[in-house]
Amino acid sequence: MTDQNRKILVLGxxxxxxxxxxxxxxxxxxxxxxxxxxxxxxxxEADDLRVRGAGTVDxxxxxxxxxxxxxxxxxxxxxxxxxxxxxxxxxxxxxxxAGAETDPGEAARIMDVTYTxxxxxxxxxxxxxxxxxxSRGVLMTASSVAGDRGRRSNFVYGSAKAGLSVLMQGLAHKxxxxxxxxRAVNLKLGFVDTPMTSDVEKGGPLWASPEDIAAIVDRxxxxxxxxxxxxxxxxxxxLAVRATPHFIFKRVxx
Amino acid sequence: MTDPFRTETGHKSWGRVVEGEHQVARxxxxxxxxxxxxxxxxxxxxxxxxxxxxxYGDSNLNPGGALIETRGLDRFIxxxxxxxxxxxxxxxxxxxxxRAIVPHGLFLPxxxxxxxxxxxxxxxxxxxxxxxxxAGSFGRHVRSIRLERSDRGIQDVTRETDPELFAATIGGLGxxxxxLEAEIDLVPIASAFIDQRTEALTGVDHFFDIAETRxxxxxxxxxxxxxxxxxxxxxxxVLSCGDWADEGALTPHPAKAGPALPVDLxxxxxxxxxxxTFNLAYRKRQLMKPARARIHYSGFFHPLDSVxxxxxxxxxxxxxxxxxxxxxxxxxxxxxxxxxxxxxxxLGSFLAVLKTFGEYAPEGVLxxxxxxxxxxxxxxxxxxxxxxxxxxxxxxxxxAGGRLYPAKDGRMSAGMFKAGYPDWTRVxxxxxxxxxxxxxxxxxxx
Numbered sequence: 001m002t003d004q005n006r007k008i009l010v011l012g013x014x015x016x017x018x019x020x021x022x023x024x025x026x027x028x029x030x031x032x033x034x035x036x037x038x039x040x041x042x043x044x045e046a047d048d049l050r051v052r053g054a055g056t057v058d059x060x061x062x063x064x065x066x067x068x069x070x071x072x073x074x075x076x077x078x079x080x081x082x083x084x085x086x087x088x089x090x091x092x093x094x095x096x097x098a099g100a101e102t103d104p105g106e107a108a109r110i111m112d113v114t115y116t117x118x119x120x121x122x123x124x125x126x127x128x129x130x131x132x133x134x135s136r137g138v139l140m141t142a143s144s145v146a147g148d149r150g151r152r153s154n155f156v157y158g159s160a161k162a163g164l165s166v167l168m169q170g171l172a173h174k175x176x177x178x179x180x181x182x183r184a185v186n187l188k189l190g191f192v193d194t195p196m197t198s199d200v201e202k203g204g205p206l207w208a209s210p211e212d213i214a215a216i217v218d219r220x221x222x223x224x225x226x227x228x229x230x231x232x233x234x235x236x237x238x239l240a241v242r243a244t245p246h247f248i249f250k251r252v253x254x
Numbered sequence: 255m256t257d258p259f260r261t262e263t264g265h266k267s268w269g270r271v272v273e274g275e276h277q278v279a280r281x282x283x284x285x286x287x288x289x290x291x292x293x294x295x296x297x298x299x300x301x302x303x304x305x306x307x308x309x310y311g312d313s314n315l316n317p318g319g320a321l322i323e324t325r326g327l328d329r330f331i332x333x334x335x336x337x338x339x340x341x342x343x344x345x346x347x348x349x350x351x352x353r354a355i356v357p358h359g360l361f362l363p364x365x366x367x368x369x370x371x372x373x374x375x376x377x378x379x380x381x382x383x384x385x386x387x388x389a390g391s392f393g394r395h396v397r398s399i400r401l402e403r404s405d406r407g408i409q410d411v412t413r414e415t416d417p418e419l420f421a422a423t424i425g426g427l428g429x430x431x432x433x434l435e436a437e438i439d440l441v442p443i444a445s446a447f448i449d450q451r452t453e454a455l456t457g458v459d460h461f462f463d464i465a466e467t468r469x470x471x472x473x474x475x476x477x478x479x480x481x482x483x484x485x486x487x488x489x490x491x492v493l494s495c496g497d498w499a500d501e502g503a504l505t506p507h508p509a510k511a512g513p514a515l516p517v518d519l520x521x522x523x524x525x526x527x528x529x530x531t532f533n534l535a536y537r538k539r540q541l542m543k544p545a546r547a548r549i550h551y552s553g554f555f556h557p558l559d560s561v562x563x564x565x566x567x568x569x570x571x572x573x574x575x576x577x578x579x580x581x582x583x584x585x586x587x588x589x590x591x592x593x594x595x596x597x598x599x600x601l602g603s604f605l606a607v608l609k610t611f612g613e614y615a616p617e618g619v620l621x622x623x624x625x626x627x628x629x630x631x632x633x634x635x636x637x638x639x640x641x642x643x644x645x646x647x648x649x650x651x652x653x654a655g656g657r658l659y660p661a662k663d664g665r666m667s668a669g670m671f672k673a674g675y676p677d678w679t680r681v682x683x684x685x686x687x688x689x690x691x692x693x694x695x696x697x698x699x700x
Contacts (some may be wrong), residue, residue, distance in 0.1 A: 027353065027509075041283065044329050051330030051340075052354050195282065 005055055006030040007081035009074070011064060012091025014041055016194035017142060021088060023052055025221075031055035033077040037063060051170065058079065064091055065117040068106035070124035078132065080226055086135035086221055087125040089118060089141045092161065094196050100156040107156055113131070115161035119167050126171055129182040137182030138221050145188050145229070148238045151254040165227075168183050172226030185220045186227050189213065190234040206237075258290060259297075265321060268565050269310040271635050272664050272692065274317025278304075280329040282326040284343055284402075284434040291404045291432065291688055294320040301404075301692035303428045305345060305372035309379065310575040311664025313427050313693035322658030324374055330354060331435060338440040339397065344374030344433040349507075349559075356506040357552075360440040361498075363395035365555050367607075369507070372434035378659040379426030380621040383473035384496070384555065387612030395425035395439040396616045401431030408434070422684035424618030427660060429685045429694060445502030448474070448554040449545050451495045452540060455479075458489030458593065462586045465493075465610045465627070473497045474554070478540065480533040481606040481631060482526070484597035488590065491608070496554050507552035526600040531605070531610035551635060558605075567604070568634045574664060576644055577622075577630035579611060580656035585627035588654035592629060592647050599643045603632035619680045622659040630662070641665065644680040660693060671697035 008025055010018050013034035022032055026049040034042050034049075039061030048056040058080045060073065078084035095110035095145035096185060129137030146154050147162035175181035191197065191207045210230050216230045229235040244252075260275040266273045277299060279290045284401045294301040302316040305324050315321075324345035331341040335358045340351065349369040351362060364383040371381065380393040389395075398412040401423065409431060411420045423430045451472065454459050461477055468475050472495035488532035558564050565573070590606070595600055607630045611623045633640050648670055651658065657674025658666050672678060682698060 039669075044283075044331075047331050048329035051342075053357065127624040 006086045007033075007037065007078075007084050008086040008088060009033045009035070009077045009084055010079070011035050011057075011087070011089045013045060014038060015090045015196070016210040017189075017192060017213045017217070018088065018090035019045060020210040021090075021158050021217040022054075024214045024218050026050075026052040026057075029053055029055055030086075031081050032057045033081055034059045035062060035064065035077075036074075037061060038237060064121065065112050067117050067120035067124075070120055071127070072159075074124055074128045078128065083132065084128065085136050086138045087121075087129065087140070088103035088221075089121055089125075089139075092142070092144070092157075092164075094153055094154065097152075097154050097156060110156050111160050116164040118164055122164070122167055122171065126182070126184075126211065128233060135182065136179045138185065139168075139171070139182060140185045140187065140220050142187050142189055143168070145190050145234050145238050148188065148224075151244050151249075153254060169226065176226070180185065183227055185224050187213075187216065187220060187230045188227060188234060188238070189230050190237070257691050258286075258293065259320060263305065265307070265315060266572075267310055267664070268308050268575055269635075269664060270565055270568075270570075271574060272312040272315055272317075274315060274692070275317060276319065276321040276323045278323060280323045280326050284327050284400075284454040285509050287322065287402045287432050287434060288407070290320075290322055291402065294322075295404055295688050296298075301432075301688055302691050303344070303374060303378070303432050305369050305375040306347060308368060308371050308375065310662045311660075311693065312696065313660050313691055314375075316690060317690050317692055318691065322374060324432075333358070335360065338410065338442065339437060340440055341435060341437040342373055344372060344377075346373050347371065348373070348376065352551075353509065355440060356446055357445070357504050359443055359504055361443045361551075362392075363441050364389045364392050366382070368557050368559055370559065370625070373436055373438070375427070377424060377433060377436055378426060378428040380616075380618050380623070381661075382611070382623045384476045386614070386623055387469040387475065387610060389441075390471045390612065390614035391425075391617055391621055391623045393621060394614065396424065397437040397439060399423055399433055399437075400435040401686075402433040402434050403686045404433075405686060415686050418680070419684050420489065421617075421619050422681045424426070425616075426618060426619065426681050426684070427691060427694065428689065429681060429689045431689070441503070442629045445499045446505050446551055447499040448496040448551055449499050449504040450549050450554055452543055452545055452547070453493050454541055455489065455491040455493050457487065458586065458590045461489060461491070461493065461608060462589075462627070464641075465547075468493065468495050469610055469612070473653045475481075475609065477608040478536070479593070479597065479606040479608050479629075480537055481593060481596050481602040482530040482533045484594065488593050489595065489608075490537070491606075492537060494544040494554075499548055502548070505548045507550070517683050518566045526602075529602050529604070530611070533602075545688050553571060556590060571635040571637075573632050573634045573645065574640060575630065575632050575662040576647060577628060577659040577661070578647070578656050579624055579626050579628040580651060580654045581624070581626040582610075584654035584656075588656065589627060589629055591650045595643065595646050595650070596631065599639075601633050601636065601640060601643055606631045617647060618665065619677050620660065620675055621655070622661070624657075626656070628659075630659075642699075660697075663693070666697065668697045668699065 014036040042059035092114040099106040142162040143165045146158035147165045172184040258279045262278045299320045301320040304321040327343040327345035329343045366381040380391045382391045401409045474496040479494045
């Protein structure tokens with residue numbers, strides 16, 4: 001263990017991608033502070049990460065849509081870690097598109113979880129890293145290619161991820177113009193085989209595993225640019241999707 | 255709530271001969287397994303745990319029933335470096351375990367020829383390694399097992415608390431309950447490197463003449479045999495021995511597996527000529543290596559792990575693995591008889607392995623290893639030709655008082671199984687009534 005080891009806050013630590021990412025970082029000796037909803041499950045992950053080589057691992061069970069005390073929680077995490085330098089935000093809810101169109105409650109749930117609360121954590125995290133870790137700091141979010149172009153099957157979720165992506169883009173723009181500023185990295189995920197997508201037929205070359213994503217997260221922490229398509233080929237798929245004229249796109253059942 | 259079971263047809267065992275339709279569930283927490291068992295029971299299905307799918311035949315498949323995939327149960331629970339004890343969920347792989355423990359100067363007490371097995375699978379098949387003569391099988395190093403049973407709920411089983419259930423579970427093919435967690439002993443290593451000794455074997459007699467001596471001299475021994483050789487050269491091969499190096503870095507194997515075999519090799523690629531050529535070239539290559547060398551454990555224990563999906567070498571029809579063990583009194587003659595029959599068949603494997611097992615008493619009721627010599631071979635599935643060859647080998651093994659390894663088998667007869675494992679009824683008595691496998695139905699039905 002050296003001071004080079006990362007001190008990482010994981011928001012939404014029980015998602016499949018977060019778990020795999022935490023394992024990779026634990027294997028490199030990082031210390032972790034895991035935040036998620038289920039305290040017992042978090043403790044099991046913490047035990048696991050310690051065996052895999054993590055420095056310290058602490059957990060906090062809470063509902064992340066509760067954003068009143070973000071600054072306090074970040075300060076607590078930083079104290080537990082001995083200085084926080086990396087924030088990984090993984091949570092979001094795909095929800096039910098048809099439900100969101102008919103039920104304002106479902107729409108609010110998708111937007112609150114995926115954008116409103118996530119944005120508050122990003123802004124609080126930005127304040128914290130600007131004041132503390134500075135150029136060593138990394139703030140990474142897991143967004144989605146669903147935010148690149150609205151489509152009928154998931155545009156409420158997509159709009160929330162679009163909001164998150166623009167927020168991160170703006171933060172990267174701000175930090176990019178400063179010396180000694182942290183880095184903002186936004187992952188735009190394609191299809192990932194996780195419980196979130198358990199009702200979807202899977203298989204084929206477009207599907208990535210949580211392990212694949214964890215490797216991309218690992219690179220993102222060290223050096224990636226502000227927007228990372230994960231895996232990389234989604235950059236070109238989405239280029240084509242965005243470039244497709246409306247009169248054609250409307251006929252495509254996506 | 256969505257149905258945790260999905261109908262899937264993609265599950266095959268490693269030999270890729272057996273497949274079938276299963277209702278598949280993928281729990282992410284050990285706490286979810288109880289409800290899955292009940293749901294399977296409510297639907298009138300039997301169930302079976304499925305890990306990394308490295309069993310070759312049909313002991314890890316349950317067509318028509320449920321499979322509970324254990325790969326989501328892959329958390330470490332505790333590692334006590336001082337006491338050298340590890341506790342983990344059953345779906346943790348040996349690959350993961352070694353990466354976590356090697357930096358602490360610890361190793362698994364024994365490892366099979368691949369790291370891609372789960373902890374639960376290693377217990378359920380009581381796996382062995384190149385150090386059987388010095389360490390026994392894996393089950394010997396298991397301290398306790400947590401089972402989820404459909405009839406009794408969670409059971410924490412040790413040799414002391416429930417010796418009969420423990421003995422039935424070690425090598426029990428996953429039939430005595432879904433293994434949720436286990437606690438095992440680890441062994442110390444001074445480095446991640448093995449001092450390897452390589453020497454030519456001129457034939458069957460040469461192997462049996464020196465095997466005992468080499469087993470006393472070295473912690474790890476294994477022989478590769480050219481099963482295409484006949485006559486004077488019958489049983490020619492290469493003997494490889496190894497011991498942990500006294501010094502060196504404690505570097506685990508790299509996280510990423512090597513390149514995968516992208517396609518099935520066409521069936522005609524495997525014929526007597528290519529097999530002979532491969533075996534000759536392999537022998538040459540092995541013997542060109544220095545007689546003594548220091549190599550990383552991954553190259554010594556798991557050379558095949560560097561090619562993912564190597565099982566596709568045998569083409570779309572898959573292959574059978576055949577592994578026997580025969581007591582020393584009859585092993586020499588029986589091995590000669592088997593190799594003669596195999597060479598005459600023109601069928602044969604890329605890698606035939608011959609090794610001696612030590613005197614450790616079998617740890618579980620259905621544990622495969624027993625004192626004697628074990629021969630393991632792959633045979634491409636060419637239908638009747640392959641089956642009749644294996645039927646002939648069965649006769650040799652049975653006459654010599656030997657038995658076959660259930661983890662490798664997809665076709666032995668009930669009679670062959672029961673003769674090799676006369677105590678099998680003790681496992682049947684301890685079996686969770688909800689659990690079954692195609693293998694178990696096949697070898698226990700009369």
